[in-house]
Every structure is written in C-alpha cells, then in structure tokens.
Amino acid sequence: MAERKPVVLVGGVLKEMPSGDALPAANIPEVTAPNIHAAPAKPTPADADELGYVDSAAGWGLVKLTWANLKTALSNIFLPKTGGRVADSDINPGAVEVGIYGSGDRPAYIDLHAYGAPLEVDYSARIIRNGGPNGELSIFQNGTSPVAFYASGGILSNVGPIGYGVGNGGTAVQAKSNTTPVPINKQNGVIYLANGSIPGSGIIVFELQNTFITANSIVVVHGSYIDTGTGSGSAISQFTPQVNYVQAGIAVVQIKNNYAGTIPTDGVTIRFAVFAGSAS
Known part of the structure; x- marks a missing residue:
C-alpha cells in the first residue's frame, strides 16, 4: 500500500506534505470536538473575534471572518430586535408573512x-x-x-357593511311619555317610544342622553314601525325623525307627524348611531 502523507493547506489548496517535512505540532492546535469542548468559554464575542470556515467558491480553502462580518451578513437576512426595514425578495417583494409555516x-x-x-x-x-x-x-x-x-x-x-359589531348596541324603552328623556350609553341601538300620540302636522321632542355623544358628534336616527298587535301603531311613512341639536352627552330628537290627523307612537322605534366628528 502506498504511503499516506499528511495533507496541508498551501495557498488555500490542500496538498500532500513533501517527504521529510514535519508538522510543527506545537504551533498547530488541534480543532476537534474534545478540544472545542475543553476550550475556555467566551459568552460575548468581540467584533474582532475570528471564525474559520472553508470557502466553497475557492476550492474549499480555509478562510476566516470576524464576528463583526458575521453580524453584518445576518443583518441582511433577519430584522434586528431594535427594528429595521423589510427588503424586497424574489418570492414576495417587501412582504412580511406571519404564521405561514403553521398548520390547522x-x-x-x-x-x-x-x-x-x-x-x-x-x-x-x-x-x-x-x-x-x-x-x-x-x-x-x-x-x-x-x-x-x-x-x-x-x-x-367592497363586500360587507361598515358599522358597529355585536356588543356595541343596546335597547331602551322610553318611560312615562313620548317626550321623556331616554338614557342609553351605547354607540348605536334602538329606542322604543312610550305610548302616546302626535297631533296632526305636529312634533314631539325628547332627549337622547348618551355619554358617547360629544359636541362634535354626528348622530343619525331613522324610524321603524313594529306592529304591537293592537292595530294602532303608526305606519313608517306617517312620521319623520331627525336630530335637531347635539351637545356633550345629549342629542335632541324630533319626530314630526307628516299627516293632518293625530297618530299614535306605540309601536314606533327609533334607531340611532353615534359617529365621531371634528370641527377642524
């Protein structure tokens, strides 16, 4: 069997060591698992610390990089915890995808x-x-x-409506008369008017008391009719609700009778919604 000679790195290329040459064992530390395990620990690398690796683009020769070089290379792949910019990629330019590798x-x-x-x-x-x-x-x-x-x-x-979701609405039943103030602290909801009537071509006015209302709020109301079973409820076309005035905590609601004859208010509901507004 031919003699196997030690292999050394010369100019970045692995070559057999010439006959008669000897490795300077005292100056070449062994880099094996036991040696690495037994080496002193250094928890925090310094930027000048060096790591050795083989260069696939230059005949697998031995090269080195510093810890600073490694951090710079990784910063082009990962965002640091202090923040950064998402760069374009060939797959999803400028995109950040969350949960893509999960299942179910x-x-x-x-x-x-x-x-x-x-x-x-x-x-x-x-x-x-x-x-x-x-x-x-x-x-x-x-x-x-x-x-x-x-x-x-x-x-x-482009598909569904925009508005308030479940839990943000409420209902209130007007007490005593159809001009009694109605307290309800919800962004939108339904008010059931008290039994009563509105004279021909007349109006009634009541306060909607609501902590969501500010001086700049936009309060929208519209009416609907629920058949109470008595046959005395007002048809929707017979009355027109509107908001006359708004101040912090209050919207003044007016209901106008559109006909010459008296109409009842039992079975009449007023739906409302409070939207934020601005004076500037």
Missing part, C-alpha cells in the same frame, strides 16, 4: 410595543387574524386614544 386553524397576530421596559407590558396594540377561513380580523388598542386611518382616497368596504 390558528390565529396569527402582530404585537406593537410603544411604552414601558422590555416585556413590561403584553402589548400596546395588537393586530390579530383569528383562526379559520372566516376568522375575524381584530385591532386592539390599549389606552384611550382612537385607532385612526389616514387615507386620502377614503376607506371602502
């Missing part, structure tokens, strides 16, 4: 942290898509400031 119905969400020390608060705001093909998309905002959308072209819904 599951929520996917992004937490935003805007105050406090690291991990002090769960989140300042959260955008979450609940699991399943028809899961709800929810935006949670901690604190008292609103969720604002700035879109010069407006905000559109």
